[in-house]
Amino acid sequence: MNAGVLVAVEVDATTIARGDQVMVGGQTFTVTDMTAMRGGAKRLVFSSGESFVMTRTTTLWAARRHIPLRLGRRRPPAATS
Structure with missing residues (x-):
């Protein structure tokens, strides 16, 4: 299974x-x-073997797989004296 989520772009x-x-x-x-x-x-x-010519002015919507970054728990900045 592919990781990530599908995003419309x-x-x-x-x-x-x-x-x-x-x-x-x-x-x-x-x-x-x-x-x-x-x-x-x-x-x-x-993937079906068919082809399509997309001109420079053609605009389509696509579903693209996006893997969000997992950010760890942030630590508070160290105290300076």
């Missing part, structure tokens, strides 16, 4: 990442590979 061709889950045409796809194309576009390859 707005992505474009510059911010899309491998592992993002995007919805295209009412179906969810997981990005497994990307290729940069001219004009700032990216060709996304999904």
Whole structure:
């Protein structure tokens, strides 16, 4: 099981990442590979084997796994005299 929580983020061709889950045409796809194309576009390859060309002006919502930092209990600062 993957750790972390899924967070909805707005992505474009510059911010899309491998592992993002995007919805295209009412179906969810997981990005497994990307290729940069001219004009700032990216060709996304999904785990299903299908591909999608995302132009630089295309904006999608994606589910991205985020692992929150676990901060330990903070100690009060040491007293100085």
